[in-house]
Amino acid sequence: MALLEIENLVVEFLTSTGMFRAVDGVSLKVEQREVLAIVGESGSGKSVSMLAVMGLLPWTAKVTADKMTFNGRDLLSLSDSERRKIVGKDIAMIFQEPVASLNPCYTVGFQIEEVLRFHLGLGRKERRARAIELLTAVGIPNPAERLSSFPHQMSGGQCQRVMIAMAIACNPKLLIADEPTTALDVTIQKQILDLLVKLQAEHGMGMIMITHNMGVVAETADRVVVQYKGRKMEEADVLTLFENPRSNYTKALLAALPDNATGDRLPTIADYFKDGSEIAGAAVS
């Protein structure tokens, strides 16, 4: 049984000019212990579809799907209080801006222990011990002292490590990483990606890596879903995607990598699609 199964997910936002469709019929599956990458540019609906899974969208959003199950449980019919028991425990998410996603008013220790108290009901001493263990696992030096640090006293990379520690605090079955390294330097990016891959293997988690960086996809994913304007363009395992991309959009995306530049000019998406209408027909499933 797949860990996460989504069929025909549609997310619409209520705007002043009517409904705006951000995600348009996306289906995807994540197996146990699998790393799935969702690739697309901004506005492709990659974050929104995962926020829909987490139930973190604002009230203006209308989420419909033929099927949305996690570990056999239907996510669509869950009440809010039932969902809160799953989200943060069995499904955890890491966000793009590590510094902005931590609360500046509380120490990182408090924020990690909050997760442990809410979901696992651990006592004070156990919480502290587990928090130190978690910070050690994500590679923060002097974990016991760091518990009483505030987010502004740590670097961006360290904040992201704290976010990862919070996310894996309850040994989730599925970890959703939404552009976890976009705000970080390449050397730090490498460390964070290595850490995520290591934790994923150790804990046997399923992982969804949302990114627009093809390099990150190549370094982490088993399988890749390419999204464009809310639609799925292509789904393939990682090697096939890079060796034989089938959809024109994927080809355009790979050609736009400066690494693959052959001539003086970088090919852009527009070179592949002279008029925008072709793109809708270009999807292959």
Next chain:
Amino acid sequence: MSVVLEARNIVRDYHMPGGLFSKGKTVHAVKGVSFTVEKGKTLAIVGESGCGKSTLARILTLIDPATAGELFIQGKKVDIAKGDLTKDLRREVQIVFQNPYGSLNPRQKIGDVLGAPLVIHGNVPADERRERAMAMLKKVGLGEEHYNRYPHMFSGGQRQRIAIARALMLNPSLLVLDEPVSALDLSVQAQVLNLLADLQDEFNLTYVFISHDLSVVRYIADEVMVMYFGEAVEYGTRNEVFADPKHDYTKTLFAATPRADPESIKARLARKNAA
């Protein structure tokens, strides 16, 4: 080839005054950096955050003075701490910032954004300002219909085009680009890089291109300088630096850059299956 920009031993220190209980501290942000850039060429400056690349950019753009060292623009020595900064000099060097969402005034229409440099530098009449702004909009791939719009009506890539257009309004000889594409999507990044290459050909522009993305640097640069904790640890032509990195930090940087070719994916999957 004429040298547009030359820096000799540029140093920049920041002094933090001490408080009641703490002593003052000095941060050495840039520790003696030297380089030359020839007309029509691109120098890329690479390094992680906090290594002094943006401090250097501010010195080159004549925003901040250097603590020590000499800066020559078009062969003329410039020291803004001594009041050498003239309007003519100011128009020679322009800058494009990293975040196109922060660098445009949300209450200023695009036409006014582009016209502002002309108002400051000389008496250009309103209709000529409008004409030149329109022409520049077309040069950077936008249209006349964008003249009366506000920044919030544009996407990130379009805003970066506007920022580039604004920088070019005064026909500068040197353009400092501080991470101009790092906030943009891959496909938009390609468009902006193409635009920069076209503009360089057309106006014979000289670029100082600051970035932490090595694949972009490899594509756009003629010469590369790698900075680490305020020092230039590696400086050479693109091919030299990429073929044979000398300093340990440069090697780390290359090793950390994710590779997107099938060979390295195969190697990774093999490692994973073996584990």
